[in-house]
Amino acid sequence: MKNRGRIVAFLLLIIILASTIIPTTNPILKDVKLGLDLQGGFEVLYQVKPLKDGQKITESTVADTARALTNRIDVLGVSEPSIQIESNNRIRVQLAGVEDQESARELLSTQANLSFRDADDNLMLDGKDLKEGKAKANFDENNNPVVTLEMKDPNKFGDVTSQIVQKKPDNMLVIWLDFKEGENSFKEEAMKPEPAFISAPYVSKTINSSNVEISGNFSVEETKDLAGILNAGALPVDLEEIYSTSVGAQFGEQALDKTVFAGIIGVSLIFIFMALYYRLPGVIAVVTLSVYIYLILLVFTKINGVLTLPGIAALMLGVGMAVDANIITYERIKEELRVGKSVKSSFAAGAKSSFTAILDANVTTLLAAVVLFIFGTSSVKGFATMLIISILVSFLTAVWGSRLLLGLLVHSGSLDGKVGWFGLSKKAVHSADEGYETLDLTTKFDRLDFVSVRKRFYTISIVLLIVGAIMLGVFKLNLGIDFSGGTRVEVLAEQTLDETAVTKQLEDIGHPTSDVVISGDTKNIAVARYKEDFTQEEVNSIKRELQAVYGAEPNVSTVSSTVGKELVRNAIYALAIAALGIIIYVALRFEWRMGLAAIIGLLHDAFFMIAVFSILRLEVDITFIAAVLTIIGYSINDTIVTFDRIRENLNRSKHIDNADELALIVNKSLRQTLGRSVNTVLTVIFVVVALMMLGAESIKPFSIALLIGLLAGTYSSILISAQLWFDMKKKQITKSGGLKVEKEKKQWGSDEPVV
Missing domain, CATH: 3.30.1360.200 (Gyrase A; domain 2)
Structure with a gap:
């Protein structure tokens, strides 16, 4: 019997959401604060030094200096400046939207x-x-x-x-x-x-x-x-610039337009895929993903967040990650439907069994994002902030919101017997009388035997890693100024640029360099690098000269060797702490062998990304570290879902007598989760490829790193981590003469939302 009240409640919720989101989206978008890379401006990190011999730099001295800088910025009339004290002897100043950057910098430093x-x-x-x-x-x-x-x-x-x-x-x-x-x-x-x-x-x-x-x-x-x-008032100290970056307004405007367009294309592809593949649940996922994007922007404006180019990428990636929770749940529901259960029973069982995998995956990604926020700087912090908000909000919309909306329709009775609405054909559904369980179901991948060929994949990975190590030793990494120190000048022109002509132009204005690269869709962007970090006067000079020639204010970034070394150290700390946190969490939630296998897979992915960047001579900057940490968080999602299914299949067996039985369980688990792995990585690839093909030039290396990491992560989750766990468990079986499996009581469960 159909319950019309639940259908009415569903429609009312859709109307309420639409009537809330549509009229308020534009005002929220207008309140979003854009970072330097999206509207132009500059950022300077000052080292506070004594003005006179014998003067001591105390916390109060630095605080007084920061207040004096704030008063000076008020003179400029800049809205929403950012002044932060770092390490008790440094002050970071960020001024977005400043038209006369040269005068502003002189005003601050005098x-x-x-x-x-x-x-x-x-x-x-x-x-x-x-x-x-x-x-x-x-x-x-x-x-x-x-x-x-x-x-x-x-x-x-x-x-x-x-x-x-x-x-x-x-x-x-x-x-x-x-x-x-x-x-x-x-x-x-x-x-x-x-x-x-x-x-x-x-x-x-x-x-x-x-x-x-x-x-x-x-x-x-x-x-x-x-x-x-x-x-x-006069400054009580001497300020030395040890890091600076400036972005021309035209660069910022172009980056914003291109990246937003790329994001719209990527997210639209995800929406189309979900609706076509999962039918009604996919349409509901589209609704909750739209709410997710709205809530992200709302929360971001309420906390006075500053949206940067990597931040937009994090938002778009968040959509791909948010859909992961929907895919895990929907795949579970489809499995329950295939064994002949009713729609209501399938929904309840699928929602409950998918919760732990979703929770574990989100916790590990959140861990990587928090580490990135702690050790990152400026735009990377913006990326990490957006990623943290994305994870928390996606848990709300994808886990609670999707189940609430789908639950209303399921419990209304209008979907009873209609498996086609869930993307299933009736031929794929077994009768309940056959006594099938979800773990007995056949898959499209039943011919694949992953365990028997694992050593081939070990060999392939080892060969690739050795070749990568040799190439890395020969070519080294193409370190950006974030890590090596120096100056980077980026020129934007209306016409196509020639490397020889740009090199000569730089020589004519007194700043010669042999390191000039032409990029951009129409070859209208030139990037010149210098080993020396320019002084404020040199930065102002080269900006004036190049703007006079090319008509657009160039981007100029300088990093002192001191800051470069600190960024390298922080990057190593971030990767080490994230890896340690993940291995501890996975070991506690599963077992230490799974934790060890997972971390080896992550190291495999990270090194593979580094090796490819070395071979392709792509620039490694601070956003590359953000990409590596993102992949660490995302790759572990795949591994956790696989291990969760292995544990579930293990719990069906009271005792495993030999390695063949264990191999059967591992193979079955990988086949059962392979479809989900392909679908989730595909949705994220939609966004990453869109950013890589259509996004701003400055974010393309970041997108390439993510694409390499996604492919390597999917490969390692299935063919490395799970197989390593099998080999370690096989030794345990051989040593003990068998394996007694104690079924674990789940610590967390999930009931569908009740209206």
Whole structure:
């Protein structure tokens, strides 16, 4: 008997979801904060150093410096700046959407120590003699832009001007910003066309006034900036740039458009596949995946997250991973239907039996994402943040949401006997009278004997790894500046670029390099690398020169050797901790042999990715580590689902007498999960290939790493990890004369949601 109330509840839920999502999506998208790589801007990591000999850098000193930088950024009018203190002696500044990056960087790094000196560079007055917050942008009697100041003691200013008058003909009061003892000299600077001092007015009489006017060759904007920086206060320390990256606005806009388009294509392919292959459950998965994307963006805006290019990739990958939970559940339901159970019983049993595999898979991926967040920097943290949110939200939508919606239809009775709605033909369904269990079902892969040919795959893997190691030893890794240090310049042009022409152009502007690579769909992007990390002045210079030639502001990133070494160390720590955490978790949830086999498979995948990158000469940067950790988390999903089925098949046997019986169990388990493995990796590949083919140029190496890792991970889960476990278990059987299997009581279960 059909329960119309549940059908009505299902339709009402769909209407509520649609009426909530459709009108609120655009406002949420407008609230999403874009990172530097999507709207342009720059990021600088400053090393805080003493300004004077003997000065100690304390936490309060660094905090005061961060506050001073915040005040200066307020002068720029930048919305939502990011200023973070790191390691108690570093400050990371991120400013997105800044149009004049050169002026902004100068404004941040200048000491803002104002001083008044005579022509012999003797200090007469400094910033301590000025009233705080009284600097103003103004105009003189000739309507020229000036900055006006107010002295604390007009009598002191009178005494100083009296002394200057007596020094004729050198009766100048020289005004300096950040005068450097032993380096700057008025007499030397006065001979230059662009002197380092602000101005040097002649003083012809004593001035007993508290009002001081600084004039010079200023623009209106420059007087506003100077007044603002003087009011913000001088920095109590010296700031040294040890890492910086700047992204031109055109690069950011193009990257956003291309990557979003690639993501839409990839996600659409997943939706089509799910609807065609799984029919009604697939359509419900499409609904919950749409809710998943909406919730991700909503949560991300609520926590004031900054969306970066890798963050978009994480969101799209999250869709592929979220669908994994649906596939595991739907495959289980189909198995229950095939043994002749009713739709209601199949739904309940499939939902319950799939829960532990879904939970274990999500926990291990979450572990890798958390490690990535802890050890990652800037855009990689954005990727990790999005991945963490994706995992948590996907658990809500794919596990609870999908079961709620499908459960309403199942318990309404409208699907009774309609196995075709679940993507099954009636020929594949056995009668309940035949007494089949799900573990007895035949599969499309029953001819495959994985265990008997395992040594061939061991040999193939060993040969590939040896060749990879040799190639790695010969070619080394093509390390990006993240790890090797140096400078990377990326040029975007409207026309096709030529390597020889770009190399000559760089030589003509005084920055020669032989390391120039042309890329892009129309060969309109040139990437030049330098072993030296450029100074702020060199960065500003090369950006001005290249923008004048090519019409677009280039991207320039610099990494000091110190930061490069730290990134290498953090990458090793991240991989080691993630691997250790996963092996401990798998060992606790299953057994130590499965944990060891899983980690060997993961090391196999990671090394395979590294070897391929070495052979193809692809650049290895910090996003490559993000890709490796993502694959570690994703590959373990496959392995866990396989081990979960092996454990289930083992529990049917009270005693295993020999290796042949164990081989039968392993083969059967692999055949039963192979369809699920193919489907899940296929859905993620849809997104990865779309990002690789249609996404921004800067994310393509990341996408290639993911594709290699996905294929290697699927291969190792089936043909390496499971086979290694078999060999270890085989030794145990040989040693003990058999294996007594104690059926484990499941610690977690899952009932379908009840409405």
